[in-house]
Amino acid sequence: MKIAIIPARGGSKRIPRKNIKLFHGKPMIAWSIEAARKANCFDRIIISTDDAEIAEVARNYGAEVPFVRPEKLSDDYATTVDVIRHAVNWLSYQGQTPKLVCCIYATAPFIQVEDLLQGLKLMKASECHYAFSATTFAFPIQRALKIDGHGKVSMFQPEHLLTRSQDLEEAYHDAGLFYWGKAEAWQRAEPLFGSASRLVMLDRHRVQDIDTPEDWERAERLFQLL
Template sequence: MMKRIAIIPARGGSKRIPRKNIKEFLGKPIIAYSIEAALESELFDEVMVSTDDDEIANVARAYGASIPFIRSKSASDDFATLADVAKEVLSQYNDNGEYFDWACCILPTAPFVSGDKLIRSFSILFDISADSLICVKKNSYPIQRSLIESNGFIELMFPENSKERSQDLEETYQDAGQFYWVKTNIFLEKGNRLSCGNTGKFVLPEMEVQDIDNYQDWELAELKFKVLSRRVVSYD
């Protein structure tokens, strides 16, 4: 039987927005949206939060997540990557004799995640025989026309594309920063979600993507969420 785990990484040391992972987002702690989406999907044998913080752990438990162990100091500093956290979690479960075929890492500040998105993204893995999946949004402007500053002046980063029509340039995407699927055995061997075999994509509408790195981002995310709650969004 195939086993799946949802890993929600939520350390206590957020700098730009203090206590960001449990800050109230339209009526409840923002991490609650990620936990509830994972539980709502009914995809997972385990929905866990990896944290080094007692208050975050208590909030996560209140919304139905498990906290089987406290995150190590080495995986809690400013230099620890998402892959470092996921590897620590999976390794600790393995040491306890519990193994998972698939892991989904859901960010704790991703209120636009839903159970439906998780279900449909997981089905894509099998439709295209992927080993991992990342949710993305299309870049609204061709990055091949990007501008850079050089010696105080602006110039094209890729001047060879200066005469190309926008519609003829290859479509590009960026990480939506919401969730990632990985086949655990390949991930533990390779150690990076984007070098984990064949990586598929789950495309999100621009309206459902918002980095939350500062207070202005937070306000924009709340505005988008309010608008989305009033209408249905279609997916590619």
Template sequence: MANNLAIIPARGGSKRIPRKNVRPFMGKPIMAYSIEVALKSGLFDEVMVSTDDEEIIGIARQYGARVPFVRTETTANDHATLADVIREVMERYEEEGKVFDNVCCILATAPLISPEDIRSSYDRLVSSDFVTVYPVVAFSYPILRALQMDAEGGMTMRWSEYAKTRSQDLETMYHDSGTFYWHKVAPWRAGIQRRGGIVVDESRVQDIDTETDWKLAEMKFRMLHG
């Protein structure tokens, strides 16, 4: 059986919503939901939190995640990417003699995803030649009808050839849900880019960068869970 690792990146610094990763969301720290969904999926040999923050370490352990090492200053700054964090975690585990076949990077602010989302994405990953699989959401309005605005406020269609095409005849386009990412470790680290996706409903996805975003996420949570 494959060895799977869940990584939940949760650094202490957050500019737009201070202390976002530990802020209470519907009764518990928002990052607790990501830990719980990973554990409930039943897929992981280890669920770990990558952080540089003592409070986050305490919360991570309280909800059942491991924090085997502290994130370095290099990956705790504003410029580090998720890929940088994953590579650092892989290298640290290898120093301890641990190697994983697959890794799932779950964002700390994704309280609307479910264990079934994690499992269905994993099934697609292991049953295909995809190196990366992640959930996507259909754009709520046909993107081929996009409008452009000039400096004076004038509007033009980005793709005017679709001006008279019926909405139902336009191709469905998708965007990244920004919630989690599965990778096959070896080919991903080798730079092979073969991506696949699963479609999730927009009711289970919400970017949380502003106070309005936070309130929308709470509204969606109530709608999903009553």
């Protein structure tokens, strides 16, 4: 059994009601639900939320909301792994233990069906425990700068001051769209970023955090261009 779980708590502070705020004519969460449905690879699409309004919107777009997320997993300190582990354990208690679970973020309007299917392919073709979306850094991280308490600038890795960019190792970061994982990996709370994980590479122009009003505005413009 393959399950999609979309975490969507109601307490977003920097962008109030972010998960159901209209984004190009649809509640933000609808884009994630529709991508999961179009992928046609999930037996169930479940929303983990503590919020009645989010639950209603999610059901209107074809997702299930079979439980209310506990309050202790709905604050600013609950991790993605904690939330998904709770959902997997809930399913197990119902006698419906899944084999593979894909966490899809509720604020992922740039997600594509092909991304999800590529992640599933990686899970089936390798011994990995997780497969998640990622992209490259736009600038060599070896040349990153820092500023001390007196405003003085220095390099994190000064040994690379004169190293040519093409000779520096490529670096990657989490794209924050989705995370495929084996159910037992979620239940054991294994770290997402480790040797048992594989990357689904995305073009940088499809990766945009949506945490502030400025992020939201940029995402809307980017979405329109794409």
